[in-house]
Amino acid sequence: MATQQNGRARRPSITDVAKRAGVSVGTVSNVLNRPDQVTPATRERVQAAIEEMSFVRNASARQLRAGTIRTVGAIVLDIANPFFTEVARGIEDRLAPDEYTLMLSSSDEDPEREARYLRLYEEHGVQGVLVTPSQGSLDVILAMRDRGVGVVLLDATSEVEDVSSVGVDDVRGGQLAVEHLLALGHERLAFVNGPDTIRQCVDRRAGVVAALVAAGRDPEDVLTEVTVGSLNADAGEQAMNEILAMGSDRRPTATFCVNDLTALGALRALRRADVPVPASMAVVGYDDVAIAPMLTVPLTSVHQPTHTLGWTAADLLLREAAAGDGAEHQRVLFQPELVVRASTAGY
Known part of the structure; x- marks a missing residue:
């Protein structure tokens, strides 16, 4: 259950769970992360306290302590466009097995809006960003890359040697x-x-x-x-x-x-x-x-290939992050296909 702080509900902390279960904070942490190191009786007591208090671990705090944020940012031209919705699904399907979270934004084809989201993503400490550039210049994106944030161009082609891209001809x-x-x-x-x-x-x-x-x-x-x-x-x-x-x-x-x-x-x-x-x-x-x-x-x-575009871009970003300075940058270019239907057939 939530506790009260200044008249408002406060989500229970790991300390609250430890007090309720009568154990140390370290023991609760072990139950959450290394349950094999805790006796069955103690595990049951801690789990009962977790369920009773509806405790949910704070993943952001845990990742900050570990020095990593398992989040990827993506900026597309227009989320309302079904093309980008399908691309985003491909990104999610690649990120999910590695337990990454996707933050998705629209630039609305506005370079200033794009730059603002890039700054916000960097401030949040994202692992990297996937960007469909809204204009020809990549200056803001490259500056972010130079500060250590991974970047892959999405639905775009890269003319920069050390920036990967995934696009269509x-x-x-x-x-x-x-x-x-x-x-x-x-x-x-x-x-x-x-x-x-x-x-x-x-x-x-x-x-x-x-x-x-x-x-x-x-x-x-x-x-x-x-x-x-x-x-x-x-x-x-x-x-x-x-x-x-x-x-x-x-x-x-x-x-x-x-x-x-x-x-x-x-x-x-x-x-x-x-x-x-x-x-x-x-x-x-x-x-x-x-x-x-x-x-x-x-x-x-x-x-x-919308889903494949998103999946491939996210895969490149994660592989480059894992490789660090030795990452191999790639330019992936898919070929389009014409699908003929009734709007032209039978002319």
Whole structure:
């Protein structure tokens, strides 16, 4: 049971348990950590006191005394994006067997917010951080690394020799989407893209242009690009409304969206405008989140191995922490795959 302190409930301490059981604090510690060193009768008495008082050990204090904090921080662009939710699950599944706790935050694509969370994580003494950078500069992240905090870039590529990264070849992903639409016979394409401060947006655009050039098409003639400020469904809907407002002689017949959330918004705009998909507008997304095949018109999307991304990044971080100064840094780059569904099929 909780005791009272200044009129408020106070969680029982190991000292409270020791007093209740009539043993030393050291004996309670042994029951919790080295039960084989305590006689069965004493163990039973201490366990009875623990249960009676609803005692829960303070893991943070114990780790501080041992000089280690079994916590990993992760900063992603947007927790609300199902892509990052699935990545986070991969991180958790790797951390759990080693009894690490995950602290997860969104930068909301804001470098200042990202820097603030990095500082807070460092102040909390995390074992290391996994970061999806919100801008091209890694200065704040590298400064943290130089102070001894382990860092692995998540859903990103690293150009720094001693910083590991786990990402996907987004240039190839952009190529896959456009190659598919060209193969279906589309002559005018739209690309709903995000800010050029986000590496994924830049790389996917490079893939779009590369695919058009390789097919002998002039991007200036074939491609309509609509840039949105945020990578969410509302932005995707607004972008599609802009595309639909174009004259019929210039309007694209297919749209590639930089992620699945913007694609969901684009599909919403098409439904509200009674534009049939894919007969009058084909749509391709990127990420292949879990809900993509469940939509009224299942979404064609460029698949990323989300769970594997998170699991691999966390594994790299833990292995580097265990290796210390002798850690081998790696750049892991997965290849995307196109998953074709009804939003483009049958054009």
